[in-house]
Amino acid sequence: MSEYLLTVKNLKTYFPIKEGLIKRTVGYVKAVEDVSFSVKQKQVYAIVGESGCGKSTAGKSIVRLIEPTAGEVIFDGKTLSSLSDEEMRLKRRDMQFIFQNPYSSLNPRMNVYQLLSEPLKTHFNLTENEVQLQILEMIDKIGITEDQLWRYPHQFSGGQKQRISIARALITKPRFVIADEPVSALDVSIQAQVLNLLINLQKEMELAMVFISHDLNVVRFISSEVAVMYLGSIMESGSTDEIYQKPLHPYSKALLDAVPNIDPLKKKRRSSLKGEVPNPANPPQGCPFSPRCVRADDICRKEKPTLNFYKGRNIACHNPLE
Amino acid sequence: MQNLLEIKDLKIKTLRNKEEVMLLDKVSLNIAPGQCLGIVGESGCGKSITANALLKLLPYPLSVSSGKAMFNSPSLGTVDLLSLEENAMRSIRGREIAMIFQEPMTSLDPIFTIERQMKEALEFHHAHMHEKEKHDRCVEVLKQVNIPRIEQTLGSYPHQLSGGQLQRIMIAIALINTPTLLIADEPTTALDVTIQAQILELMNKLKHEQNASVMFITHDLGVIAETSEQVAVFYSGHIVEEASAEELFYRPAHPYTEGLIKSISSLNEKGNQLYSIPGNVPPGGELKSYCHFLDRCKYAEDSCKRGLPKLVEVAPKHYCRCFRHSMEVEV
Incomplete structure (x- = not known):
């Protein structure tokens, strides 16, 4: 078996722009232009970038929640x-997804028990007793008590809701999970609690994880490798510490x-970036990145750099920093 | 009055099931001319309603139940904003005190052009301004906030512009009448880090150029550190700590402030666990008779339940509401 649990090769996801009476396709929004990376077993791999860079679309395309336009995703050899x-x-069953906003990703008409039993009943043929046992085991890990099982999402705080959605994703005991901004909707003092929980479960269950975030501090803490995305493409990827x-x-x-x-x-004033994401x-x-880049020259404006191995990491740049 | 604004014992209440519920209590703050006061806190702590109360923008059923907010108005002299007549308030709101809201995408009207909306702010306070003069003023402030292609932007509708540009326009509208106090309520929360950096830099520049005072409301301690000289930490409807930015970040006195700073700085250290404050953020409107942070505090003792600690000076110009520093109880 290969060292990598997940390999993504040249993933592309385009959304057609339709106009006019007969909805003719007049162009494409190239949300994910060219994304390649690999995740090892038990590894946390982060994708970081600003809004609109395609990081969430990339995540959803990997598990085919959005059908990718081209490219290959190899999971566990398939x-x-x-x-x-x-x-x-x-x-x-083996690859789950944790969504950003627990306020909208949990069905308000289902109580915690129903929310947690749904994935089990979908993926396994279990008796009600076995379902119960697994749920009890899970809620113990996420700090929800037994009498809270019959409550509905609106009766919980944001942090508790996100714990429940983490439990919902992990209850099928997947080997791989994609967490799409799992803490950005939460208050600062709650973020640390939920991150600790996620990391503990990741270690305990030996999960491989793709962690999508715009928060650079969180990414540094959580991941061993990181890919920096900009406008649909990976700009730089490699060891988090080194980058x-x-x-x-x-x-x-x-x-x-x-x-x-x-x-x-x-209160340093840094070389702040001019302009905005195109x-x-x-x-x-x-x-x-050439229109906003201080190092851009003629080749940068003509030719798109490809992701190449350079000084121990991958980088897509004609004029890398020394 | 030496300060531009002095808030004294502000109390805000609301109605819940026909019963009065206190949301904010014992809030006193001062802003000196040219100073930036940072207000930091989590959702429901009362930081935004404090700002809205100053401009009489509290939505029903919220209302100010007591307190004073003395403002050194250039046109009216020293006035109490909270007891001001609506007419007088109108001459202050948007001209002497301007506000920048959190979401630029929803605070601008989608059916009017940027120029129309900018001119509205001018026309309201300068009824007889010449059309050409108004246009020139719009161009001037848009230049200050670094908007490219000004003429084209003036003719655009909000949906044609990006979030960063819209927030610049919101700032431009706030500045168009050269206010003496600018209230910024989470102005960069909806923006990306690189755009946030641009906006913060812009606000720092404008503060120096115009010598305006700023009240900067945010949940992000990093943003506070970059903008504010003085910081007030809100927790569950009270100020729990107030000090200069330097003092607060280097010598936090309240366990809540300490926890917040630790949980952020532990992100920079590789380790197995993040520092976290246990428990949940209390929902607004649950003012208790004892320390509000008690349930989440790692230093909590039984004796903490004896009452609400008083906000006392623990070091020169450093105020904190905690029994670890003073036994005084709030009456």
Whole structure:
């Protein structure tokens, strides 16, 4: 068996733009342009980027919640795109998804017991007794008490709701989970609690995880490898520690510089990035970052750099930082 | 009055099932001219209603039950904002005190052009301004907030612009009447980090250029550290700590502040566990008779239940509401 549990090769997801009376396709929003990476067993791999960079679409395309336009996703030795719907449904037992907003991802008409038993009943042929046992085991881990099982989502706080949605994703004992901004809807003092829970469960259940986030601090804490995305493409990927210590791509550097520092004496004013993320329906020619990049020259504006191995990591840049 | 704004014992209540519920109590704050006061807290702690109360923007059934907010108005002299007549308030709101809201996408009207909406703010306070003058003023403030292609932007509708641009326009509208106090309620929360960095830099620049005072409301301690000189930490309807930014970040006195700072800085250290504050953020409107942070506090003792600790000076100009620093009880 290969070292990698999940391999994503040249993933592309385009959304057609339709216009006019007969809904003719006039162009494409290239949400995910070219994404390749691999996740080892038990590894936490982070995808970081600003809103609209395609990180969530990439996550959903991997598990085929959105059908990718092209590219290959190999999970556990099987190419996912070749699977039939039924085969894919069975695979989902092993690969789960934690959504961003627990306020909208939990059905308000189901109580905790129903929410947690649904995935079990969908994927396994269990008696009611076995279902109960598994649920009790799970809620113990997430700090929900037995008498809370009959409550409905609105009776819980945001942090508790997100614990429930984590439990819902992990109750089928998957080997791989995608967490799409799992803490960004929560209050600051609650984020740390939920992250601790997620990390503990990840270690305990030996999960491989793709952690999608825009919060660079959280990514640094949680992941061993990271991919920095910009406008649908990976700009730089490799070891989290190395990239945070010394980003080689000008975009990674700008992104890291933009994070506010909690030390008021270091009110440094950084080389703040000019301009805004271009429209993915009408991306710039050449390197997607070239219009905002201080190091951009003629090749950058003409030719799109490919992701190449450079100084121990992958980087898509014609003029990397030293 | 030396300060631009002095809030004294502000109390805000609401009605729940026909019963009065207190949301905010014993809030006193001062803002000096040219100073940026940061207000930090989690959802439901009362930071936004404090700002809304100052401009009489509290939605029904919320109302101010007592307190004063003395404002040094350039046109009216020293006035109490909370007891001001609606007419007088109208001459202050948007001209002397302007507000920037959290979501630029929802605070601008989708059916009017940017120019129309910017001019509205001008026309309201300067009825006889010439059309050309108004246009020039719009162009001038848009230049200040670094909007590219100004003429084109003026003719656009909100949906044609990005979030970062809309927030710049919101700031431009707030600045158009050169206010002396700017209230910014989570102005960068809906924005990306690189855009947030641009907006924060812009606000720091404008503060120096215009010598305006700013009340900066946010849940992000990092943003506070970059913008504010003075910081007030809100928890569950009370101020639990107030100090200069430097003092607060280096020597936090309240267990809640300490926990917040620790949980953020532990993200920078590789380790197995993050520092976290146990328990949940209390829902608004549950003012108890004892320390509100008691259930989540790691230093809590039985004796903490004896009453609500008083906000006392624990170091020069450093105030904290905790029995670990003073035994005084709030009456």
